[in-house]
Amino acid sequence: MTDHDSAKIQHIHEELHSHLPSEPALRAKALESLLVEKGLVDPTAVDAWVELYSEEIGPKRGARVVAHAWSDPAFKARLLEDGTQAIAELGLEGYGGGHLKVIENSDQVHNVVVCTLCSCYPIAMLGIPPNWYKSAAYRSRTVREPRVVLAEFGVQLADEIEVRVWDSTSELRYLVLPQRPDGTDSWSEERLASIVTRNSMIGTDRDLSTDG
Amino acid sequence: MDGPHDLGGRQGFGAVETEEKEEAFHALWEGRVYGLVRAMTRADDWSIDWFRHCRELIAPLDYLTRPYYDQWLQTYAAMLINSGLASLDEIVSGKASTAAPELPAPMTSEYVRETGRRIALNSEREADTPPRFGPGDRVRANMMGSPGHTRLPGYLRGRCGVVEAFRGVHVLPDVSAHSAEQAEPLYTVGFEAAELWPEAGGRRDRIFADMWESYLEGA
Numbered sequence: 001m002t003d004h005d006s007a008k009i010q011h012i013h014e015e016l017h018s019h020l021p022s023e024p025a026l027r028a029k030a031l032e033s034l035l036v037e038k039g040l041v042d043p044t045a046v047d048a049w050v051e052l053y054s055e056e057i058g059p060k061r062g063a064r065v066v067a068h069a070w071s072d073p074a075f076k077a078r079l080l081e082d083g084t085q086a087i088a089e090l091g092l093e094g095y096g097g098g099h100l101k102v103i104e105n106s107d108q109v110h111n112v113v114v115c116t117l118c119s120c121y122p123i124a125m126l127g128i129p130p131n132w133y134k135s136a137a138y139r140s141r142t143v144r145e146p147r148v149v150l151a152e153f154g155v156q157l158a159d160e161i162e163v164r165v166w167d168s169t170s171e172l173r174y175l176v177l178p179q180r181p182d183g184t185d186s187w188s189e190e191r192l193a194s195i196v197t198r199n200s201m202i203g204t205d206r207d208l209s210t211d212g
Numbered sequence: 213m214d215g216p217h218d219l220g221g222r223q224g225f226g227a228v229e230t231e232e233k234e235e236a237f238h239a240l241w242e243g244r245v246y247g248l249v250r251a252m253t254r255a256d257d258w259s260i261d262w263f264r265h266c267r268e269l270i271a272p273l274d275y276l277t278r279p280y281y282d283q284w285l286q287t288y289a290a291m292l293i294n295s296g297l298a299s300l301d302e303i304v305s306g307k308a309s310t311a312a313p314e315l316p317a318p319m320t321s322e323y324v325r326e327t328g329r330r331i332a333l334n335s336e337r338e339a340d341t342p343p344r345f346g347p348g349d350r351v352r353a354n355m356m357g358s359p360g361h362t363r364l365p366g367y368l369r370g371r372c373g374v375v376e377a378f379r380g381v382h383v384l385p386d387v388s389a390h391s392a393e394q395a396e397p398l399y400t401v402g403f404e405a406a407e408l409w410p411e412a413g414g415r416r417d418r419i420f421a422d423m424w425e426s427y428l429e430g431a
Binding site: 031 | 213217218219220221222223225226227228229230232234235236237238239240241243244245246247248250251252253255257258260262264265266267269270271274276278279280281282285286288289290291293294295296297298300302303304305306307308312313315317318319320321323324325328329330331332333334335336359360363364365367379382383389390391398400402408409412415416417418419420421422423424
């Protein structure tokens, strides 16, 4: 039984701080051995999760969705209306995609996503978040000085462009739909997907390059 | 709680380290911890909100300096101890000295590959509760925080914004972190940057956050 008592958890954290080895790899090894011995985890299931996120569940999925939205206006409309249902059409449903909201950039608007309270991220679309997304610097500053943060990523925005910052405080997950670059009208979806960067779907990248 | 996790608008953290290899895990142990968390059997009275609260309760210095997945590890270790599924000695030594808890068998790799990968968390609940606010309504966020878990960030307390959208009735983290589930209408609310930050005058930027109905009053 869990007592949901904050003071007790705080005390346990203090004990763990004093007694656990400081090297994270050693802590992780001890916890895995214990959970396996107690029958609480099957190590091959851990392998399977690691493999899925290392090889399959990553930004390529989001890029596929963006390219499909650029190519098929009816799909784009469905994606903006109900992101969760739209990604299921492509078989891309999964953790961190249960309440997906897709927000569209335009000439007048730039969107950027953050989670100031923890690290909420559209994992089903982008995989495991980068360290900077989870860092104190990004979490504290993006809601306060988004243009300065974006400049650190190389994104310079004209004053006329409105910045919309989305702080992921609920189970809704936000994915930015970047603008399709000019001169790509004849491109296949596959080729379009190849130029969609992970950061453009978080909002820390804006003008996609067609040179690659 | 007014912990170190409530980072929105805090100053002094320096530049964002934007150069980072694009890969899921930067070290083997990070992947193991992530996989462990996804694969392990949980106590049936744990929730995502209880997990988040337990992470917020890490001592501030550790919260701001220990690696991310190391914090997950310490959080789950604390939850296991608190729920009687493991002892401190066991977590430290990595060896079991008490009987295994009577819980269902852990998920298999086949389950992960065929089913688990497609499962998303659903926080929306069927409810007849009519939403009190609608798009365009002007609202003010509560001035008071909460001694326990809450998803109302400090930088929005007492500030006025405009309802952008009603998002359905969702599990309220403030309650779910500490006891049985309760659901409330959820809204996305937009705030002008100039309403939040003294130096933002003239900037046309807006900050949106998702807020449960009890976080808000009409303004």
